[in-house]
Amino acid sequence: MTCPSSVDRVAAGRTVSSANTSTRCISGAINMRSSVTNSANATDRESEVLTFSVLLTLLGRRSRQSIYDLMRRDPSFPRPRQLGSEFSIGWLRVEVMQWLNSRPRVELNGLDAVERRRRASNARNATNSPKTHGRMS
Numbered sequence: 278m279t280c281p282s283s284v285d286r287v288a289a290g291r292t293v294s295s296a297n298t299s300t301r302c303i304s305g306a307i308n309m310r311s312s313v314t315n316s317a318n319a320t321d322r323e324s325e326v327l328t329f330s331v332l333l334t335l336l337g338r339r340s341r342q343s344i345y346d347l348m349r350r351d352p353s354f355p356r357p358r359q360l361g362s363e364f365s366i367g368w369l370r371v372e373v374m375q376w377l378n379s380r381p382r383v384e385l386n387g388l389d390a391v392e393r394r395r396r397a398s399n400a401r402n403a404t405n406s407p408k409t410h411g412r413m414s
Contacts, residue, residue, distance in 0.1 A: 324370075325369070326360065327370055335373065355373055
């Protein structure tokens, strides 16, 4: 894409400010560049490595421990890759998205969610209640 020169603008019978024209030329060039690189970006996104913070956001989790718990409870959850040092890890976006898409869909209305929370809370309270072991207090 070539931007019109001042001679071209006058010859075309239009009066366009040079700032307006340069803005249009720049945005046109960016649009052309982005359309060319879209196919390359698709490949890049497949091999993209997700950091802890991006993974937490993607999965709607709040803590690193929740990811470690998920890895322990669900053997199908993708394992992290070592990136650099022994403490630097990341997950491949493709593997995480495949795992996420393999999860069953759940359709809940608001009351179902409230009831599930109530049941979970009652189950936790029942298992966490202190045991007297035959002693009366």
